[in-house]
Amino acid sequence: MPTTIRIALLAGLLGLLSNLAVIGFIYFRTHDEAAATVHQQVVEQGKVLDDVYRSGGGRALDDAIEDTMTYADPQTAIALLTTNGTEIAGNLEGAAAIHRQQGYQNAVIRLRGQTTPREAALVVHRLPTGQWLISGRIAGEGFAIRETLERSLLISIVVAGLLGLFCGLILAHYVGGRINSIALVANRISARDLSQRVPVSRAGDAFDRLAGQINAMLDRISALMEELRLLTDSLAHDLRSPVSRLRSAAHAAAEASDPAEQEELLGRVIRQADALMRILTAVLEISRSEAQTGRKQFNWFDVGELAGELAEMYDPLAEERGANLELDRPARPVPLFGHRQLLAQAISNLVENAIRYGFSGGEIQVRVHPGDRQIRVEVGDRGPGIPVERRDEALRRFGRLDASRSDEGAGLGLALAEAIAHLHQGELMLADNGPGLLTILKLPIHSRQAHAA
Amino acid sequence: MGRKILLIEDDRETASYLTKGLNQEGHSVEQAANGQDGLFRATDGSFDLIILDRMLPVLDGLSVLKALRAAHIGTPVLILSALASVGDRIEGLECGSDDYLVKPFSFAELLARVNALLRRREARVDPAEHRLNVGDLEIEPLSRIVKRAGRKLDLKPREYLLLEYFARNEGRVVTRTMLLEQVWDYHFDPGTNVIDVHVSRLRRKLDEGFEKPLLHTVRGAGYMLAA
Numbered sequence: 001m002p003t004t005i006r007i008a009l010l011a012g013l014l015g016l017l018s019n020l021a022v023i024g025f026i027y028f029r030t031h032d033e034a035a036a037t038v039h040q041q042v043v044e045q046g047k048v049l050d051d052v053y054r055s056g057g058g059r060a061l062d063d064a065i066e067d068t069m070t071y072a073d074p075q076t077a078i079a080l081l082t083t084n085g086t087e088i089a090g091n092l093e094g095a096a097a098i099h100r101q102q103g104y105q106n107a108v109i110r111l112r113g114q115t116t117p118r119e120a121a122l123v124v125h126r127l128p129t130g131q132w133l134i135s136g137r138i139a140g141e142g143f144a145i146r147e148t149l150e151r152s153l154l155i156s157i158v159v160a161g162l163l164g165l166f167c168g169l170i171l172a173h174y175v176g177g178r179i180n181s182i183a184l185v186a187n188r189i190s191a192r193d194l195s196q197r198v199p200v201s202r203a204g205d206a207f208d209r210l211a212g213q214i215n216a217m218l219d220r221i222s223a224l225m226e227e228l229r230l231l232t233d234s235l236a237h238d239l240r241s242p243v244s245r246l247r248s249a250a251h252a253a254a255e256a257s258d259p260a261e262q263e264e265l266l267g268r269v270i271r272q273a274d275a276l277m278r279i280l281t282a283v284l285e286i287s288r289s290e291a292q293t294g295r296k297q298f299n300w301f302d303v304g305e306l307a308g309e310l311a312e313m314y315d316p317l318a319e320e321r322g323a324n325l326e327l328d329r330p331a332r333p334v335p336l337f338g339h340r341q342l343l344a345q346a347i348s349n350l351v352e353n354a355i356r357y358g359f360s361g362g363e364i365q366v367r368v369h370p371g372d373r374q375i376r377v378e379v380g381d382r383g384p385g386i387p388v389e390r391r392d393e394a395l396r397r398f399g400r401l402d403a404s405r406s407d408e409g410a411g412l413g414l415a416l417a418e419a420i421a422h423l424h425q426g427e428l429m430l431a432d433n434g435p436g437l438l439t440i441l442k443l444p445i446h447s448r449q450a451h452a453a
Numbered sequence: 454m455g456r457k458i459l460l461i462e463d464d465r466e467t468a469s470y471l472t473k474g475l476n477q478e479g480h481s482v483e484q485a486a487n488g489q490d491g492l493f494r495a496t497d498g499s500f501d502l503i504i505l506d507r508m509l510p511v512l513d514g515l516s517v518l519k520a521l522r523a524a525h526i527g528t529p530v531l532i533l534s535a536l537a538s539v540g541d542r543i544e545g546l547e548c549g550s551d552d553y554l555v556k557p558f559s560f561a562e563l564l565a566r567v568n569a570l571l572r573r574r575e576a577r578v579d580p581a582e583h584r585l586n587v588g589d590l591e592i593e594p595l596s597r598i599v600k601r602a603g604r605k606l607d608l609k610p611r612e613y614l615l616l617e618y619f620a621r622n623e624g625r626v627v628t629r630t631m632l633l634e635q636v637w638d639y640h641f642d643p644g645t646n647v648i649d650v651h652v653s654r655l656r657r658k659l660d661e662g663f664e665k666p667l668l669h670t671v672r673g674a675g676y677m678l679a680a
């Protein structure tokens with residue numbers, strides 16, 4: 001059975017049950033109240049007649065019975081019977097059949113002049129003479145309500161059932177419709193159109209949350225796909241020039257007749273091949289870090305010491321290029337739980353970047369700022385910097401800002417440093433060094449780092 | 454002087470290229486084409502060096518290495534692998550290998566590393582504090598005092614470590630990556646000539662003012678300290 005029909009039936013049933021409950025409640029309340037009113041009236045009437053008899057005797061009672069029959073409302077029942085039940089006066093047909101016992105009782109009686117027997121509330125009283133005085137009234141009004149109620153109950157059950165079913169159908173249609181729209185989008189996505197998004201209404205309900213999450217997931221997937229596409233594109237594109245340089249060097253070496261020249265050209269072939277390998281290794285390293293592998297090689301080490309070691313390692317190179325490398329790190333250790341080798345590579349990429357593009361004569365700063373929540377490793381240069389709007393591009397793999405750069409680095413340095421920051425749940429930020437570029441590796445310190453390994 | 458080298462490599466082309474090259478250097482090479490066979494041969498402990506591929510049929514390279522080390526066989530092991538990431542290299546070294554070389558490699562690089570490992574094995578007999586002499590160069594490892602022709606050289610700590618490493622591999626080619634790995638303990642490939650700058654600084658302090666240079670550049674391979 002389709003869910004739509006099941007939902008409709010369920011809604012119908014629920015509507016029915018709730019209607020039944022309300023009507024049933026009214027029914028019983030009304031009935032009880034009507035019965036109580038009749039009971040009170042009947043008892044009071046009985047008491048009045050009794051008083052009449054006590055004060056005025058048989059004659060007065062007879063008059064009172066006569067008056068009642070003449071003037072009281074037509075639903076009033078009254079009868080005076082002999083000891084053995086023969087009717088003396090009154091308007092009760094077959095009064096002899098009434099059970100003669102003192103007190104209140106319900107019985108079905110027929111009033112003289114009426115065709116159908118009706119239910120009535122009666123008070124039976126035995127007079128000192130041994131005669132029976134019966135008084136009461138047809139419980140007509142209360143019971144009339146009851147009948148009306150019974151009728152309307154029946155109608156309302158049918159209406160409620162139909163209405164519920166109808167609501168259910170609408171509900172099922174609505175739910176089904178919204179789910180269908182999600183399914184439709186999923187379908188189109190399976191058919192390779194990742195740009196599709198699930199429509200989100202303004203209701204903020206569970207469907208919207210679901211749709212929102214699906215859309216967020218899709219955004220992430222398409223971002224990854226886009227990144228992958230860019231990577232493949234740039235790999236295909238950027239490997240083209242080193243490969244063609246390699247090819248032409250090999251070709252020239254094959255053609256060369258002079259042994260010295262040939263050796264020189266072969267050396268170039270090898271250098272080009274090494275450069276290619278370096279690109280491939282860097283791409284591999286980036287994917288590894290982004291995929292969070294290598295966390296099992298995490299260990300405690302002193303970031304300050306590492307930065308110091310690298311600054312010392314690059315100082316001669318910076319000096320040779322006419323720059324002055326300054327190190328600023330705290331005297332005390334800056335412990336971090338991380339991948340020492342990969343962080344060394346990340347920092348060295350930043351420093352090499354600063355040396356390469358920091359323009360000679362400038363200064364290069366390497367700073368380590370320990371904090372409560374994160375350690376910041378900063379590398380600043382005095383080069384042209386990177387304008388704000390191009391910083392994202394600079395972090396992208398192969399994102400070379402200067403197209404003329406035919407450097408071996410192939411613009412992977414920053415992307416790799418960022419990937420390594422991600423491996424440490426951190427980030428790489430590019431900022432203005434006023435003037436120059438400031439690269440900041442933010443490495444969060446986790447209180448339970450050792451257990452994350 | 455030839456040494457016995459066990460080559461555990463399943464790629465026939467690489468194996469024959471390496472065997473030929475090592476034979477030319479005077480070493481005798483025995484080859485195993487899978488991990489299990491390699492482990493079996495290695496356990497007799499008669500080899501001076503094991504060259505081990507990482508991805509091998511039957512038993513992978515790292516398992517062979519772990520089994521060897523668990524059996525207390527201390528033969529130096531050089532891992533050859535196409536697994537090139539920093540993490541892979543560290544994993545290999547942590548498993549007990551003495552060196553890790555990424556494929557593709559130049560034969561010069563491999564040979565330099567093979568010679569360094571063979572030399573290190575020899576040097577194990579020598580106490581570390583033993584004085585090192587290369588021509589008129591004297592190195593005192595304990596006090597870290599370096600003299601050339603009796604004149605004391607003023608070296609920075611890293612320059613000293615660089616020179617000591619060269620001296621311990623006297624007469625053998627040392628490559629740039631070997632220096633980065635052994636002297637700095639970094640396992641990534643720098644994109645700049647940072648190592649060359651350090652070597653040329655050391656060379657200035659070492660050879661300037663002397664007629665005969667000690668630190669030589671070996672084209673296409675690296676450097677060599679020799680009298």
